[in-house]
Amino acid sequence: MDEKNTVRAVAIDHKAVLRATGHAHNGIVGFLRWLNGYDISFVLLTTDPLDAQAALSAAGLPAPVLHLCRDDIPGRPARGSGAWLLTIADRLKLRANQIVMVGTSEWDWRTCINAGVVHVHARWANHVRDNKGMRTLGADQPADVGDLLEHFFLDEPRWAFSHDDDARSFKIRSLLPPNVRFPQAAGRTFELQDVFTRGRTITVGTQDARDTLMLRLLSSAYLDGALPHRSLFCVYPSSSPGQVSQQLAGFLTNAKAMVGSYYREDLLERTGQAPDTSLERWRRSRGEAGTADISIGAQARTVRINPKYRGKLKGKTVVVFDDFTTEGKSIEWARTLLTSAHVHQVIALTIGKYGASRHTAYQLRSGTVIDPYKVSYHLAATNFTTTSVTGSAGPGPDDALKATMSHFIAAAQSAD
Structure with a gap:
């Protein structure tokens, strides 16, 4: 069977x-x-x-x-x-x-x-x-x-991007391309950024669109074996200190027990203001010249593991959630921190993926030492070696999700 x-x-x-x-x-x-x-x-x-x-x-x-x-x-x-x-x-x-x-x-x-x-x-x-x-x-x-x-x-897991890096005990799964639009009501649609970047509450039929998208992400990861039992869930921090994506955190707070996992909102923490990579992506897509440092060095100088978890992560599997990824600087820095804390495996799950199959693997240069529980003010992009990675790319389950949302809309209409 x-x-x-x-x-x-x-x-x-x-x-x-x-x-x-x-x-x-x-x-x-x-x-x-x-x-x-x-x-x-x-x-x-x-x-x-x-x-x-x-x-x-x-x-x-x-x-x-x-x-x-x-x-x-x-x-x-x-x-x-x-x-x-x-x-x-x-x-x-x-x-x-x-x-x-x-x-x-x-x-x-x-x-x-x-x-x-x-x-x-x-x-x-x-x-x-x-x-x-x-x-x-x-x-x-x-x-x-x-x-x-x-x-x-009942749908085989489908990803816009997936990559298994066994040598680094690292997996990446991204559910959808960023530009897909979904039905909201008759003649109305919405896009992923409305929910996860702009923070809008979108109702499809009687269902919260955020919950539908996040459940699809989790169910796909469950079927794909990317939600190991007793793993730790966390969200990669937003660009401002003390904040994570409430669209992700709000769902995971309740979903942590879906497969017997734990959610730790404060596991990764932002200690200083960093450029808003989503805003920078948007500006550059409009042809505007980008001046902000959005390199992995900017992540290294502002994100650390919360010191209260020192000595508590060895041998664990940590699942890091983020809304979007492009070349992977944020999730690669999360992997670097967690690996340095002797985590057994890191799995990155994101709702959206810019750049189709483009991903860059970052590795600290030989001789570069970090304490994952302290901010690495000394690091810049030059402290990392990079390797271009070609993962498996596809459309993701956008057609199935559109059918799901159309089903929710029709069900709400028939109930009226």
């Missing part, structure tokens, strides 16, 4: 399937048929042993491909242990990132966190109170899970 780099199995807690013995929740029959139509395995989870085929048949439901209870999990751990979902992966010969779980409790949520699997909270199982401490995707009815899967987890 491992041939597709998409979600291939949905594990569902039995309370999200059956509202009572012999009675299915409304919409479950259609949802399970939908899963079957997409060749997605339905896995049923129960704490206690159960004749799953008989129980589901009595409610008019198909049998699951796999049924697991506590007795089937090595060591018989309670719900909350990631072993439940790792057992599914082992039984079905899947990777953990090819599974999504639909749960009804905080313990189901913790099961997913501890396995690095995406969790969806089944809000239709209304006998369960929604736990305010949970940070999770949610669905009001079973069909909403189908929508979520169809628009975010």
